[in-house]
Amino acid sequence: MNQLLLLLGKRIGAALLTLLLVSAVVFFISSLLPGDAAQAMLGQSATPEAVAALRSALGLDQPGHIRYVHWLGGLLTGDPGISLANDMPVAELVATRLPKSLVLAGITTLVAVPLALFLGIYAAMHSGSRTDRVLSTLTLCMVAVPEFLLATVAVLVFAVKLRWFSALSYAPPDASLGEFLSAYAMPVMTLCLVLVAQMARMTRAAVIDQLNQPYVEMAVLKGASLGRVVLRHALPNAIGPIANAVALGLSYLLGGVIIVEVIFNYPGVASLMVDAVTNRDMPLLQACAMIFCAAYLVLVLFADICAIVSNPKLRS
Amino acid sequence: MSAHVEVQQLQVVAETDTGGTITIVDDVSFAIDKGQVLALIGESGSGKTTIALSLMGYARGGCRLESGSIRIGATEVMDLSREQLGQLRGRRVSYVAQSAAASFNPSRTIMDQVTEVAAIHHLMPRQQAQKKAVELFRALALPEPDSIGSRYPHQVSGGQLQRLMAAMALISDPELVIFDEPTTALDVTTQIDVLRAFKKVVQERNITAVYVSHDLAVVAQMADQVVVLNKGAIREQGATAQVLDAPRDEYTRTLMAAARQPQRHGPELDSAVPPLLEVRNLLAGYGKIDRQGQPAVPILSDINVSLQRGATLGVIGESGSGKSTLARVIAGLLGPAAGQVLFDGEVLPPTLKGRSREQFRRIQIVFQNADTALNPAHTIARILGRPLTFYHGYRGAKKQQRIAELLELVQLPANLAGRPCSELSGGQKQRINLARALAAEPDLILCDEVTSALDTVVGAAILDLLTELRSKLNLSLVFISHDISTVRSMCDEILVLYSGQKVEYGRREHFVKPPFHPYTDLLIASVPELQQGWLERVAQRPALPEIGRSVKSLELCHFLERCPVRIDGRCNRLPPPRVQMQRGNEVLCHHGEQELRELEIPPLKCVAGGAG
Numbered sequence: 035m036n037q038l039l040l041l042l043g044k045r046i047g048a049a050l051l052t053l054l055l056v057s058a059v060v061f062f063i064s065s066l067l068p069g070d071a072a073q074a075m076l077g078q079s080a081t082p083e084a085v086a087a088l089r090s091a092l093g094l095d096q097p098g099h100i101r102y103v104h105w106l107g108g109l110l111t112g113d114p115g116i117s118l119a120n121d122m123p124v125a126e127l128v129a130t131r132l133p134k135s136l137v138l139a140g141i142t143t144l145v146a147v148p149l150a151l152f153l154g155i156y157a158a159m160h161s162g163s164r165t166d167r168v169l170s171t172l173t174l175c176m177v178a179v180p181e182f183l184l185a186t187v188a189v190l191v192f193a194v195k196l197r198w199f200s201a202l203s204y205a206p207p208d209a210s211l212g213e214f215l216s217a218y219a220m221p222v223m224t225l226c227l228v229l230v231a232q233m234a235r236m237t238r239a240a241v242i243d244q245l246n247q248p249y250v251e252m253a254v255l256k257g258a259s260l261g262r263v264v265l266r267h268a269l270p271n272a273i274g275p276i277a278n279a280v281a282l283g284l285s286y287l288l289g290g291v292i293i294v295e296v297i298f299n300y301p302g303v304a305s306l307m308v309d310a311v312t313n314r315d316m317p318l319l320q321a322c323a324m325i326f327c328a329a330y331l332v333l334v335l336f337a338d339i340c341a342i343v344s345n346p347k348l349r350s
Numbered sequence: 351m352s353a354h355v356e357v358q359q360l361q362v363v364a365e366t367d368t369g370g371t372i373t374i375v376d377d378v379s380f381a382i383d384k385g386q387v388l389a390l391i392g393e394s395g396s397g398k399t400t401i402a403l404s405l406m407g408y409a410r411g412g413c414r415l416e417s418g419s420i421r422i423g424a425t426e427v428m429d430l431s432r433e434q435l436g437q438l439r440g441r442r443v444s445y446v447a448q449s450a451a452a453s454f455n456p457s458r459t460i461m462d463q464v465t466e467v468a469a470i471h472h473l474m475p476r477q478q479a480q481k482k483a484v485e486l487f488r489a490l491a492l493p494e495p496d497s498i499g500s501r502y503p504h505q506v507s508g509g510q511l512q513r514l515m516a517a518m519a520l521i522s523d524p525e526l527v528i529f530d531e532p533t534t535a536l537d538v539t540t541q542i543d544v545l546r547a548f549k550k551v552v553q554e555r556n557i558t559a560v561y562v563s564h565d566l567a568v569v570a571q572m573a574d575q576v577v578v579l580n581k582g583a584i585r586e587q588g589a590t591a592q593v594l595d596a597p598r599d600e601y602t603r604t605l606m607a608a609a610r611q612p613q614r615h616g617p618e619l620d621s622a623v624p625p626l627l628e629v630r631n632l633l634a635g636y637g638k639i640d641r642q643g644q645p646a647v648p649i650l651s652d653i654n655v656s657l658q659r660g661a662t663l664g665v666i667g668e669s670g671s672g673k674s675t676l677a678r679v680i681a682g683l684l685g686p687a688a689g690q691v692l693f694d695g696e697v698l699p700p701t702l703k704g705r706s707r708e709q710f711r712r713i714q715i716v717f718q719n720a721d722t723a724l725n726p727a728h729t730i731a732r733i734l735g736r737p738l739t740f741y742h743g744y745r746g747a748k749k750q751q752r753i754a755e756l757l758e759l760v761q762l763p764a765n766l767a768g769r770p771c772s773e774l775s776g777g778q779k780q781r782i783n784l785a786r787a788l789a790a791e792p793d794l795i796l797c798d799e800v801t802s803a804l805d806t807v808v809g810a811a812i813l814d815l816l817t818e819l820r821s822k823l824n825l826s827l828v829f830i831s832h833d834i835s836t837v838r839s840m841c842d843e844i845l846v847l848y849s850g851q852k853v854e855y856g857r858r859e860h861f862v863k864p865p866f867h868p869y870t871d872l873l874i875a876s877v878p879e880l881q882q883g884w885l886e887r888v889a890q891r892p893a894l895p896e897i898g899r900s901v902k903s904l905e906l907c908h909f910l911e912r913c914p915v916r917i918d919g920r921c922n923r924l925p926p927p928r929v930q931m932q933r934g935n936e937v938l939c940h941h942g943e944q945e946l947r948e949l950e951i952p953p954l955k956c957v958a959g960g961a962g
Contacts, residue, residue, distance in 0.1 A: 248452040255406055256467050256518075257440035266466075270457040346457055346502040 041342060049335045053328060057109065060323045061102050064316055073314070092118065105317075109324065115317035119310070124321045127306065132325070135295070135302030139287055142222050146229040147280055153230065154237025154276075159264050161242055169234070176231030181290045185224045185297040192220060203298040221298045225290050229283050236279030243275070244268035274341030281337035285330045353381035354558055355405070355526055360418035362400050362409060362582075374413065375400050375582040382526075382575070385556040389573035389590070391563055391605070393805035394776070397582035398562045402528045405560065406443050407435040422526060441471045444519035448531040450511035454503035461499030464518045473522055486517040489554070490547045509540035513547050520551065527552075527559045533568060537668035537832060542876045545571055545885060564805060566609045567878035570594055571885040578602045591882060608810040609880060611839035614817040624695055625656035626826050627663075627680065627794055632689035634672075634679045645687045649675045650850045651905065653689070657843070659793070662820065662827040664841030664858075666834055666873070672850040673830045677796040680828065681715045694793070711741045714787035718799035720779035726772040730757070730782055733771060737789040756785045761815060777808035781815070788819070794826045801836065813840060834861070834873055846870050849908035856935030865946035867937045869909045897922045907938065915941065 072088040073080070089095050093104070108115055114124040153173075157166045193201035203217045244250065245268050253267045292304040299305070307322035309315070342348045362375035375397040382388045390398040400413065407427045409415050420427040422443060430438060439445075444467070447453040455463060461483060468479035480499070487495035490513040503511060512532055519527050529548065533541040549572060552559055561572045569576060570590060577587040578599060586599035597603050632653040637646025650672045657663045665673045678684040680691055685700035692698065693713065699705050717723040724733055734753045738744040744752055754764040760781040766774070771782055780800060787795050797816070801809035813836065820827060831837050837844055844861055846854040846869065854867040864871065878884060897918040900906055907926040910916055920940045929937045939946065 248447060248449060249455045251410075252445070252447055252453040253455070253466075255403075255408060255439050255445040257436045257438070257470050258466070259436060259470075262470065267455050267458075271455065344457065347504050 038342070038348070041348060042339060045335065045338055045342070049331050053331055056327045056331075057106060057324060058102065060320055060327065061105060062098065064320050064323065065098060105320065109321075114321040114324075117310075117315055117318045119313035119315040119318070124317050127318060128303065128321055128325065131301060131303045131306045134300070135291065135304060138218070138221060138225075138295075138300065138302055139284075139291065141218055142225045142229065142287060143284060145222060146226045146233065146283070149226070150230045150233035150280075150283070151237055151276070153234040155241055155264060155269070157234065157238045158241035158245060158268075159260060161238070161245075166238075170238075173231035173235050176227050177235065179228070181224055181228050182293045182297065184227055185221075185294055188220050188224055189297065201298070203300045221294045221300055224294055225287060228290060229287055232286065233279050233283035236282070237272075237276050240272040240275035240279060241268055244272045247271075270344065273344035274337075277337040277340035277344075278334075281333040285333045288326050288329055354384040354423065355382040355560075356419070356421045357381070357401070357405070358419040358421075360401065360404060360420065361416040362397070362404060362413055363416045364413045371414075371416075373416075373582065375404070378418075378579075378582075378584055380575075380577050380584070380587060382558055382560070384558055386574045387552060387557075387559045387561055387572055388575040388577065389561045389563060389569040390577050390579060391566065391569055392579035393564055393605075393807060395581065396579040398564075398579050399530055400582075401579070402530055402560050402562045403445075405526065405528060406439050406445065408439070437471070440467045440524075441473070441522045442524055443526045443528065444522060444524040446512075446515050446519045446527065446529045446532045449535050450515040450532075451503065451508060451535075453515060454511060456503055458502075459499065460501055460503060460506070460514055464499065464514065464521060467518065467522050471522060479521065482521055483517060486520055486551075487514070489551055490514075490517055491543070491550075492517075507540075509536050509544050512536065512544050516548060516551065520555070520557075523555075525558060527557050528562070529559060529572075530562045531564070534563070534565070538834075538876045538878075539668060539872055541568075542878070542885075542888070545878075548572070549885060565878070566594070566605060567880045567884075570880055570882050571878060578605070594880065594882070604807060606880070608806040611810075611835045614813060614839050623659060626659040626661075626694055627655075627657040627828075628692040629653055629655045629676075629680070630690045630692065632676075632679060632686050632691070634675055634684060634686045634689075636684075639687050643688050648687075648850065650679070650847075653852050655843075655845055655852070655855065657794075657826055657828065659826055660820070660824045661843065662829055662841040664837035664844040665828060665830045665847060666832065666837045666844060667847035668832060668873075670849065671847040673832075673847055674798055675850075676847070677715060677798050677828060677830055680794075681713055681796055682709075683715075707741065711790045712793045713796065714790050714792040714794070715796040715798065716783050716787045716800050719803055720771075720776070720783040721803075723783055724771045724779060724786070727770065729768055729770050730774075731767040733782060733786055734767075734789050737786060741790045752789070756789055759788060759819065760785045775808075776804055777811065780804060780808075780812055784812075784815070784819075788823070792825070794828065796828045796830070798830045799832065800829075802832070816840070833877075835877055838862075846873070851908045851938060852936075853909065853938045854935060856931070856933075860931070860933050860935045865931060865935075865937075865943055867909075867939050867946075868913050868915050868941075872912075872914075907940070917941075 072085050072092060072094060076085055076088060086095075093101065105115065112125065114128075116122070117124050117127055153169060157169045160166050189201050192198045199216050199220050203221050206213075209217065241264065245264070250263055250267055253263045258267070291302065292308065294300065295302045295304040296308055303322055303325055307319060310319035310322060358379045360375060360378040361373060363371040364374050365371055378397075378401055380388065390401055392398045400409070403409065404415050405420060405422070405427065407415070407420070407430055415428060418428070422438075425438065425442075427435075427438065454460065461480060464483045465476065465479040468474050469476070473479070474482070483499060484495050487498055492498055492510055492513055498506065498510070498514070506514065516532070532548070533544050536544060545568065551557065552572075561569065563569050573590050575587065576590050576593040578585045578593065578601065580601050585601045586593060586597065593602060594606075597606060632650055633643070633645075633648070634650045635645030635648035639645050653676065655663065665676060667673050675684065679686050682698065682700070682702040682705050690697050693709070698709060702710070731750075731753055734756055735749055738749050738752050753767055757764050757766060762778060762781055762785075766778075771779055774782065784800070800816075801812050804812065816827065817840065819825060829837065829840050838858055838861055841858055843857055844855070845852060846867065848869045854870045861870065861874070866874065875888065892914070894912070894914055895916055895918065897910075897916055900910065900922040905925045907913070907921055910921050913921065916922070917940060924940070926938050926940050929939060929942060931937060931943050937946070
């Protein structure tokens with residue numbers, strides 16, 4: 035048991051270290067963006083003196099590593115700075131947007147993961163059959179279609195032509211269930227299509243890999259039914275790879291959410307980040323980037339922990 | 351009374367990629383009476399496992415039971431529906447697979463898997479099934495029968511897992527049990543225990559069984575009837591005694607000849623010449639080396655051996671004894687923690703980094719598994735061409751000519767050169783593997799279990815080839831094997847390793863009659879003999895002598911835990927001395943020569959043994 039804790043501790047420590055490195059990369063890469071906030075705030079006609087004055091007021095004239103240490107310290111104490119573009123604390127801006135992004139991601143996860151697991155396992159159980167081939171072709175098509183295309187087509191068909199849903203996805207806090215569903219239907223659907231396809235393919239591969247193992251043949255020769263073979267024998271050993279597939283799929287959601295939020299004009303963190311890029315609003319951009327990176331690391335960490343805990347060789 | 355199991359004119363086909371079919375089992379008929387054991391023997395590709403599995407109405411992926419009749423009791427297996435087959439499998443016919451390690455689900459406990467058969471077929475309540483499982487564990491002589499079930503498969507040894515799998519097969523009291531090469535993957539010293547346990551339950555419970563094996567000596571112990579198969583067809587069948595003593599078929603005789611190892615003598619050696627290879631005070635292992643110079647996982651300790659030019663050194667021991675580690679140290683793949691390897695009088699740099707291309711060239715290694723050692727995407731010419739260019743700078747026509755010569759040397763047709771090695775058979779691949787080593791024109795070849803993955807007949811041909819090459823090219827060989835009869839047949843000198851200790855070292859002739867080290871004795875006595883009744887003659891092992899606690903911090907004899915002649919107060923307190931026997935063998939043991947000769951070590955010699 036102690037060994038397991040040690041293993042998990044090491045894994046979590048490695049994740050934290052990665053996050054630290056990521057923060058440095060995020061900070062220095064974002065400072066490579068052309069132009070700076072002082073220029074952006076004062077506009078093209080500003081005198082160089084005015085720009086310089088504002089730069090020093092904002093602390094932009096200090097060397098990079100000092101700004102990094104200040105910024106990192108701020109992040110750790112929960113204060114990622116003041117947004118340069120609209121003079122509000124970044125924390126506050128993020129706090130209004132993050133829950134909305136989480137709701138979108140959460141709903142998508144709730145729909146996509148069970149659906150993907152079901153499709154993947156079903157296809158693996160009947161691998162080579164007509165259903166499997168149809169599912170394979172469909173999922174392959176879905177993986178190949180970029181989500182901005184899906185999102186645009188969805189808007190065109192469901193909002194413009196059929197007028198079932200609004201092109202803008204926003205549910206007010208007091209929305210009824212119907213309004214809520216109608217607001218989320220299109221972004222969730224768009225995200226799910228790509229996500230389910232990827233996760234289902236990887237789940238199928240993981241389960242089929244296990245179904246080819248000798249212990250599965252042994253279970254068949256013990257008289258076990260197909261359902262029992264898959265659920266009781268193959269699946270427990272496929273948890274590691276499946277958790278990884280889910281984590282990778284969900285981390286893909288992070289990228290997809292940027293496009294989807296923008297196209298459906300959904301007020302989440304991703305659209306906030308896109309605004310930050312346009313405004314050269316470094317503190318906001320960096321905070322958003324860190325949120326995405328942290329989410330990614332948490333997902334991968336979660337998958338690793340699943341794999342460790344589900345494997346008796348690592349557990350004991 | 352008609353036979354309990356009857357197979358008639360069975361035909362099994364495999365579907366090819368192009369949609370056609372190939373017959374892999376053709377016109378096979380046999381019958382088994384109740385309580386009898388029938389052996390299916392043959393080499394790989396003979397269809398023995400396919401036939402055994404067909405008794406459960408099962409065919410592996412891409413294969414199909416095409417025609418014929420399989421009757422078990424009153425049931426015609428070929429007529430059963432999918433559901434009915436599910437009811438037959440595990441309950442009436444059960445299966446013990448070759449590799450228990452792969453056939454147990456790694457993420458479920460052993461008890462869970464053993465009693466699953468009872469749950470699938472609703473045979474008895476869980477509690478009762480667990481009780482029955484524990485009884486079977488006890489009957490199969492498993493240690494800690496009450497608690498072993500709560501472990502996971504990776505927490506027990508290979509031999510134990512194989513017996514646990516037999517318990518899994520027997521829990522439903524099946525009418526027919528199929529044993530599919532159940533001891534092939536085991537060390538010979540473990541095999542004998544497993545065979546004994548199987549034989550006991552088969553006799554006590556009057557089980558009808560099919561025993562699949564390629565090993566005639568094992569079959570001789572287990573079976574009443576033998577069916578000899580080759581390429582999916584029956585060559586000969588009859589009572590075990592008749593097939594073994596008076597085989598009627600030519601193919602059976604070939605099998606028997608391959609099983610009996612001939613003496614493969616090398617040239618006479620001049621012992622006055624300084625040795626080609628010398629290993630001095632070697633200590634090696636894996637992981638970090640601590641302040642005392644000990645690696646985190648020590649494997650080999652205090653190894654001293656030397657090898658004459660043109661001679662063959664056999665290295666023998668069970669899995670985990672450090673045989674391959676020794677080869678890796680000599681080849682420079684693993685740096686020693688202490689000690690030296692001398693080659694042609696010079697100290698070799700510890701790892702590959704320090705060695706020159708010439709030193710690389712002179713020592714070559716041939717790995718056990720040609721399937722993984724050779725790149726399946728490369729052609730034979732490319733595999734052999736690379737060392738030719740690398741070591742000798744051969745190019746163009748010169749290279750092609752040399753490739754042809756090498757193929758001739760390993761007795762393969764020259765037109766194979768353009769083929770990818772994935773198209774070759776196992777024996778051919780091993781020849782290419784050998785030719786790749788020969789391409790460097792080495793002085794020393796390290797052969798790591800080169801015939802273990804091959805069938806007996808194919809393996810014997812490789813051994814003959816090695817013997818011939820050795821005289822022709824004046825090669826020295828380090829021949830690593832777990833099989834004492836192969837080593838005795840091939841080698842001039844033999845090094846016996848047990849858990850990294852050099853327990854015995856000497857000339858081949860001295861490994862025929864005692865005195866031996868107690869471990870060597872166990873090793874030699876555990877090799878099944880090609881005659882019926884050997885297993886019964888070899889008595890049960892008596893309980894090991896009681897000893898007190900071992901002194902830690904001293905390098906005691908590693909065989910202490912299993913030694914039938916250990917001495918309390920000596921073996922567990924003092925490091926064993928290295929004794930030079932009169933005839934020249936070196937033995938690491940507290941017993942002296944006279945004692946070892948007189949000990950007549952009890953495990954396998956006396957006929958009326960005590961209880962195990």
